Amino acid sequence: MLSPAPLNNDLARGPAGASGHWVQTRDGVRLRLGAWRNGAKGTVLIFPGRTEYIEKYGGAATALAHAGYTSLAIDWRGQxxxxxxLSNRLIGHVHRFSDYQQDVQTLLTAAETLDLPKPYFLMAHSMGGCIGLRSLMQGLPVQAVSFSAPMWGILFHPPAKRVLAWGLSSLLHPFKLAEMRAPGTSVGSHLQEISFEENQLSCDPQMFEIMQLNIRDFPxxxxxxxxxxxxxxxxxxxxxxHRRRAPRHPALCFVGGLETIVDPRRIEQRMAHWPGAQLKVVPQAKHEFMMERPEIRENFYRETIAHFERHHPSA
Structure with a gap:
C-alpha cells in the first residue's frame, strides 16, 4: 500500500511531476520514496548513499527528465x-546489511504499483553502490547500471584504524553496545561540522554550500x-x-582522483573483473559526482544517459 508522503521539490530543485510516497517493508519499516514522472523511455532507480535523502537527487532527476526518463529514489531505512x-535518530543504524534488500524489493513493488515506465535502469552512489551490487547479483531487473564512487571498500585514516574498526565492531556486534555511534564519527551532520576546505565531498564551493543549506533548512x-x-x-x-563474481549487467563506474572516503583500489579490482564494464577515473573529482563542479556532474549525467541509451531494448 502506498500513501502520500512529503517531498520538498523546491529544495530538491527537481523537475515537475514530483510525488512522495510512504511504503512499508515486509518487516514493518516505513520508507519514503520519491518519484519524478517525466519520461516514457524507462525508469531510473536511484540508490542514494549513507546519510542522504531523496531531495538531494533533484538535479539527477532533472538531467534524466531532459533525456526522457522517469526517476524513482528512496530514503533507505534509518535515514x-x-x-x-534507534531512539537517537542521528545514529545511522541497520540490524543486518541484508535488510536493505527488503527496501529494494519494496521499491520495485512500488514501481509496479505506480505503473512507472519500463525498462528499469540503476544509478547508485556510494553506499547505494554496495546495496546495488548485491541487488544486481540477486537479479535486480535493470538493463544497465551507473555507479558513482561505490562503497565496495572504505578508506580509514590512518590505515591502522581498519584493524580497530574490525576488532571493536566485531567484539560488540552481538550486544546492545553495538548501537553506539562508531568512535571518531560525527555526532550530528558532518556537513554542519566542517568547512569547504576540510570537505571530502566536492570541489565546488557553491554545491557544498547548497548541501549545507539543505540540511539547515531540512533538519x-x-x-x-x-x-x-x-x-x-x-x-x-x-x-x-569482493569474493563473488561480477553480475552480467552492463556497468559504468565513476571514481574521483581525489577520492578519500571509499577505496578506489577495491573499485578498480571489481571493474577489472567485470566483463564489458567501463571505469572512468576523473582526476579532479572528489566523492560526490552529482554535487561536483558543473563540467564534472554534466559529464557524469551525459555519459550515464548515453550508457543507458546504448543498452535500451530499443537501441
Whole structure:
C-alpha cells in the first residue's frame, strides 16, 4: 500500500511531476520514496548513499527528465524521512546489511504499483553502490547500471584504524553496545561540522554550500555517524561481495582522483573483473559526482544517459 508522503521539490530543485510516497517493508519499516514522472523511455532507480535523502537527487532527476526518463529514489531505512531505527535518530543504524534488500524489493513493488515506465535502469552512489551490487547479483531487473564512487571498500585514516574498526565492531556486534555511534564519527551532520576546505565531498564551493543549506533548512533529514553495528555489517558485506563474481549487467563506474572516503583500489579490482564494464577515473573529482563542479556532474549525467541509451531494448 502506498500513501502520500512529503517531498520538498523546491529544495530538491527537481523537475515537475514530483510525488512522495510512504511504503512499508515486509518487516514493518516505513520508507519514503520519491518519484519524478517525466519520461516514457524507462525508469531510473536511484540508490542514494549513507546519510542522504531523496531531495538531494533533484538535479539527477532533472538531467534524466531532459533525456526522457522517469526517476524513482528512496530514503533507505534509518535515514532521510524513513523510519529511524534507534531512539537517537542521528545514529545511522541497520540490524543486518541484508535488510536493505527488503527496501529494494519494496521499491520495485512500488514501481509496479505506480505503473512507472519500463525498462528499469540503476544509478547508485556510494553506499547505494554496495546495496546495488548485491541487488544486481540477486537479479535486480535493470538493463544497465551507473555507479558513482561505490562503497565496495572504505578508506580509514590512518590505515591502522581498519584493524580497530574490525576488532571493536566485531567484539560488540552481538550486544546492545553495538548501537553506539562508531568512535571518531560525527555526532550530528558532518556537513554542519566542517568547512569547504576540510570537505571530502566536492570541489565546488557553491554545491557544498547548497548541501549545507539543505540540511539547515531540512533538519529532519540530518544524520550523524554510523553505529558500530552498521560499521561491522558494512565491512562484512563488502568483504562478501569482493569474493563473488561480477553480475552480467552492463556497468559504468565513476571514481574521483581525489577520492578519500571509499577505496578506489577495491573499485578498480571489481571493474577489472567485470566483463564489458567501463571505469572512468576523473582526476579532479572528489566523492560526490552529482554535487561536483558543473563540467564534472554534466559529464557524469551525459555519459550515464548515453550508457543507458546504448543498452535500451530499443537501441
Amino acid at each position: 532521510g524521512l524513513s523510519d529511524r531505527l 529532519d533529514c540530518a544524520l550523524g555517524g554510523p553505529s558500530l553495528r552498521w560499521l561491522n555489517e558494512a565491512l562484512r558485506e563488502m568483504r562478501a561481495l
